[in-house]
Amino acid sequence: KNEVEQSPQNLTAQEGEFITINCSYSVGISALHWLQQHPGGGIVSLFMLSSGKKKHGRLIATINIQEKHSSLHITASHPRDSAVYICAVRFGTWADGLTFGKGTHLIIQP
Amino acid sequence: NAGVTQTPKFRVLKTGQSMTLLCAQDMNHEYMYWYRQDPGMGLRLIHYSVGEGTTAKGEVPDGYNVSRLKKQNFLLGLESAAPSQTSVYFCASSYYGTPEAGELFFGEGSRLTVL
Numbered sequence: 001k002n003e004v005e006q007s008p009q010n011l012t013a014q015e016g017e018f019i020t021i022n023c024s025y026s027v028g029i030s031a032l033h034w035l036q037q038h039p040g041g042g043i044v045s046l047f048m049l050s051s052g053k054k055k056h057g058r059l060i061a062t063i064n065i066q067e068k069h070s071s072l073h074i075t076a077s078h079p080r081d082s083a084v085y086i087c088a089v090r091f092g093t094w095a096d097g098l099t100f101g102k103g104t105h106l107i108i109q110p
Numbered sequence: 111n112a113g114v115t116q117t118p119k120f121r122v123l124k125t126g127q128s129m130t131l132l133c134a135q136d137m138n139h140e141y142m143y144w145y146r147q148d149p150g151m152g153l154r155l156i157h158y159s160v161g162e163g164t165t166a167k168g169e170v171p172d173g174y175n176v177s178r179l180k181k182q183n184f185l186l187g188l189e190s191a192a193p194s195q196t197s198v199y200f201c202a203s204s205y206y207g208t209p210e211a212g213e214l215f216f217g218e219g220s221r222l223t224v225l
Contacts (some may be wrong), residue, residue: 004152033214043200043216088154097143097168098214100152 002026002091006101014109019074021104023087026068033098034061034072035086043086046072077108112136116201116217117134123191123224131186131220133201142184143178147219153200159184165178167186174199191224198222 003026013019023032036047047054047061049070054061058077063070074081084105088098114135123129133142142162145153155168157176165176173195175187184203188195201217 001169035214035216041221042196043219045214045216048213059157088153097145097155097158098153100145100154101154102150 002089002099004087004089004099004101006085006087006104008104009102010105010107012014012107012109013077017077017108019077019081019108021068021085021087021106023070023072023089023101024068025089025099027091028065028068029089029091030093031090032063032070033088033090034047035088037084037103039083046085055074062082074106079108079110082107114201114203114215114217116199116220118220119218120218120221121143121223123188123222125189125192125224128187128189129191129222130188131199131201131222133182133183133186133217135201135203135215136182137203137205137215138181139203139205140181141206142178143202143204143214144174144186144199145183145202146170147200148197156186178223188222191222193224196222196224 005024007022031050033048037043058075060073084103087101087105117132143158144156147153154170159165159178162181177185188210202214
């Protein structure tokens with residue numbers, strides 16, 4: 001079965017710290033997504049990538065296709081970054097849905 | 111632009127009752143998906159559609175039916191609700207055909223409780 005594993009499950013850090021969340025998957029993929037789910041429940045797409053690295057503000061996402069691994073980094077973390085971060089991969093074609101990790105619950109303390 | 115809108119946001123049902131969740135998107139997306147989210151588990155795909163008039167089963171389709179009569183709407187039906195269907199349901203949509211295609215846009219979720 002194609003699987004997606006995230007680590008850590010829970011992470012508490014102090015404001016300003018550099019945060020790394022990891023995602024690994026079992027077989028080759030066509031795309032990987034990083035999503036953010038706030039306490040209110042809504043889900044927002046942060047990045048979609050199939051190779052290399054993408055940056056948006058204080059967020060950076062990288063993927064290593066050979067190692068089947070992706071990381072999401074947050075620089076200068078802030079309490080408003082507190083959320084669940086979800087990794088999801090597309091194992092098949094555009095028409096296929098995504099396979100989701102269980103999420104990383106991040107809390108940034110002031 | 112409203113994006114992806116789900117209705118209702120909350121619903122409580124009794125076992126055996128039926129209901130329909132509506133997902134509407136105004137982005138002219140071809141692909142639409144219904145997911146459920148349960149504690150301790152990742153989102154799981156229930157059904158999806160690759161265009162008007164087409165639907166397909168996902169990972170956990172039992173107990174659900176869907177329809178896509180209009181491109182902008184994707185309906186999820188529960189014919190006879192069971193407590194195991196208590197969950198938060200998310201609709202999502204995406205387009206295709208460009209290098210950036212595949213980005214998902216989610217609705218706000220619908221919390222369903224079956225007693």
